[in-house]
Amino acid sequence: MEVSFRKEIANLKLGAGSTFHGEGILAVTKALLQSGVGYVGGYQGAPVSHLLDVLLQSEDILAELGVHLQTCTNEAAAAALLAASINYPVRGAVTWKSIVGTNVAADALSNLASAGVIGGALIVVGEDYGEGASVIQERTHAFALKSSVWLLDPRPDLPTIVRMVEKGFELSEASNTPVIVELRIRACHVYGSFEAKDNVAAKVSTNARLADPAVFDYAKLSHPPVTFNQEIDKVTRRRPAAEQFILDHQLNEFVGPADGDVGIIVQGGLFNVLNDRLTAAGLSDIYGNSAVSTLVLNVTHPLSSRQITEFCAGKKAVLVVEEGAPDFLEQAIGQILRKADLQTKLHGKDCLPMAGEYTPLVMADGLAKFLKLQTVQPTVSSPLEGAAKGGGATSARLDSAANVLTNWLTEHQSRVTKVAGALQTPLPARPPTFCTGCPERPVFSAMKILKQETGAVHVAADIGCHAFGTFAPFSQGNSILGYGMSLASAAAVSSVQQKRPVSIMGDGGFWHNGLLSGVASAAFNKDDGVLIVMNNGYSSATGTQDLPSSRPNDEGRGKGIEIERSLRALGLEWIRRVRTYGVSEVKQTLDAAIRSKEKGLKVIIADGECQLARQRRVRPALAAAVAKGQRIVRQRFWIDPDICTGDRSCIRLSGCPSLTVKPSEDPLRSDPIAHVNNDCVGCGLCGEVAHAAQLCPSFARIDIIQNPGPWDRFKRTISAGLMNLSGAREAAL
């Protein structure tokens, strides 16, 4: 079951004269509709999932505007979707999480970029970099450079984001080039407001279909020999057109005085953190009235040589504020300055770190270094009274600003040191983990018990909730190679290991990539390995979106395409299905798969519905049924505090958030004992683990019969009566 987005959908319907209040990614969605987009697609992933999630539930808006919506099975399909804009004057937008999604999309993206587009083509990527990121730390910028697609990095302010989306389509059409809009995690989630416009129906759409297909035009194919001309066209025609558009429409912004000795060139997405630190240093204010001349690059590729040259001319030094490695912008600006023979000193990664997120601390440190360099260098003239040229800050003011920042950093360090000293040992981390009652946890419990019994095997992990199996208490997994890539990543491992490696894959990864890259390849090569497919019914880690194999139902988009049937179609024979909560059965099946004399791929489909989705569906339904007086049995687990001796073996085999510890009530014992709190959803894992691992007899399942019927009460009365006759009362003593 997918989440409901009633309020967000209402936001998408706003017209001119209304104010939109909401998160960045929804502002982007609204901007797409305001731009007359004809089709939208993509692959879910934080932080951009909501773009698709909300549109999926907006059938009426889509129908009215004639927008086609495609739930792509991976990012390559999403990039390929944009091919409609190669031949037809239709605007299209796709979205995915970057860098990982862009990697998957790379092939289609290159071909799209080579042929070029006539309808605006926009790619909205969530730049998953820094705190809160869940993927490898690389820059989307590299793809923009190599494929000659334009990259927008808007200031994280809703009107600017919306304007960049709207202008992005125009830029794409003016230069026949796809455009990437890059939003960092906090920008995707930033709540703000902008003045809405009316939605615009696309000129070419599902409501206004073209009568004829495009005429045959070999030049639109990414196929030699025209690819050679396309490569030249990218740099001789499309790029100059883009640069001209950027200048004409003032996509980049100038902040602060036009001149002055020093300047800053900043990626749009970093402007707010820069301004915040400049404000703290007394060089700007809450309205962005910076005393330092600043060029805000809402477009980070291409750069206009003219714009950069004009900005730097007359400045003694500029600082390039560019997050992540390599320093693409700094290199490009350096080249522009050199070719223009400007002597402006170029700073960037010498003051700021080459890699890592530019947090306020990092920004302050870099700014302080840069500002200090401007005041101590003898080349910087210090005219009488320290008056700088034009409207720029004086040398003395820069120096004092640097001192303010340095002092702030010193104070910060002393606070950190003080707390660290008081804590003595660092606090334990708290990474995300499987939800209470998650169906994937029992599989890792089974794997851990099997490991204790028969020794370790190589485990190829994957992307998805099951990647939490790499955290304590399971700590399983030797590599992660990408979404749906676990089986492929174990192919050569199996040839150098005596024991078969085990690959873990979710149903999300299976449909994203795993079926072809992993299973078909293993079948083709007769690889001898074990694959566990976690069949929880959704793409859960990205927000429980439906998959091809999701159960078809009223609300969802699932098609019930069977994983098992697809495996059989590839000729696999050793296929077992297990209920994930049956720990003993999972353990035995996995053991059998590892030891089997049969050669070839052995697949275990581990069935268990995502508990987050299940609870979302079941909880209100059960509450309603109980309120109506229906007989409902609620289950949860309990640990007998008199029997638990506090060794906590159970926790080391479960890690469930609702299985925790509490002080022992026994005056003779000092260590805390295990305890199941009221978040327990009664998934049954505790009992299964207690049995599978021969843990202890402390666990009990509690069945609460709500609204019991006469038969329930009769049975209970008889049982209680007989028990009393058998001495239950004495046992109470």
Add this chain to the structure above:
Amino acid sequence: MTPPVTTPTRLLIAALGGEGGGVLAGWITEAAVASGLVVSRTSIPGVAQRTGATTYYIEMIAAVTGKPRPVLALNPAPGQVDILLASELLEATRLAGTGMLSADRTTLIANTARVFTMDEKMAMADGRRDSDAMIKILETSARHAILADFNAIAVTAKAPLSAIMLGALAAAEVLPLSADALRAAVRHEGKSVAANLSGFEAGFAAISSGATSSIAAVAPSPEKKVVAVAEFPARTSVVAAEGVARLTDYQNAAYAGTYLDHLRRFAAMPDVDDALLSELARHLAVRMSVEDVIRVAQLKLRAARLARVTAEAKARPGDIVDITEFMKPGTDEILGLFPPLLARPLMRLATKLGLADAAMPLTVTTTRLSGFLRLKFLAALRGWRPRTHKFHEEQIWLRHWLGLVEATAKRDPEAARELIATAKIVRGYGATYKRGMTSFERIASTLVEPALTAAHPPPDLADQILQARIAAEKDPEGAALTATLSAIALKPSRILQAAQ
């Protein structure tokens, strides 16, 4: 005319994924918008899963006509946060550790209740961080620290924690928003309005009444009527009384008498003080009441359990509650019920047949007659217990341990104290119990026994035993114990002794 505000109010929320931090941030944002402020809110929720540490950051400032849109920051700057709202103690402390709190500026509103991290929960010994130490850090890190057990308030108010926290925030009067604006935001959001509003009022009342300094402590367990055993010194007399009560319940008065006899023997020794004796009384009582199959059945039949379970599971009046026990007695536990003469050959046979580690999974519903009768039968074997193999084995172990403690106490009372405490590693059931037993034997044979026979026992024997005990509870595989024991063996003091 007052000059316009030029710095925004900065609010950071520390929460655990899935517990309503997003809803809380949403209410505050909504109230700010409705009050005509310019507001920005960001978060890094990342994956949709629960329980990971996460933060929400809000900046708000009054709109000024004629001025451009304020540029609000998306990242909290350490030391420049005006309000930190933390739903969990360790997460509040974590942010203090990153320097987020300023003693000149920050108002901290933090829940003192704990949600333990995996590291703390999975530790074999007590891995919990010291709450008092964390509270002390918070009190000295913030300008104003409002600390309270908001979980307790939430339980009483039957409302979500996020609503309690919102009420507390309103009562702290640190936002440029009225309490009514926050109430209105809860209504506007429209979900579980009644429960959330009652939670808001509970949180509001708790903070505005100034009840914050009293941090609700863990409720002490109800006083049991135990008569102190007067013949022993103060502490021991109380513990011994507990021990006698437990062992009488476990077996009978005679068995409890044996326990007292052991204590009397030690009490008569010259170097045994009250501290040592009371610890011995504690551990001896636990070890003498080992949880064998009979004891487990006995405990599971207590009628008091049903009332307790019914309350804990929040069953409503009229609901029927059933308790189904998960038990899996192993071969040794089952054969342990037989007399030694029979159990030993049977155990050998089981080993031969590869059944030594076998176990029988059972689910027993004790609230129903058939399940009740099965456990009743087992519990009724109490009188038979002294004849069982398990009891016999336990007595051998007890004699061994007590003998070592006695001999050690004569030479090195500090070491005896540690040896007494080491008894706690023998606990649990099945494999856990066997592992504890093995670890104890390793410590006894490697450290204690050689020291007792050596001409010059190591001066740091107590520390050695302590280190070994900590190591034994580091990892279930026993790797840390192995490392510690070999490190002790290589210590210069040992080599020196060998030379002597």
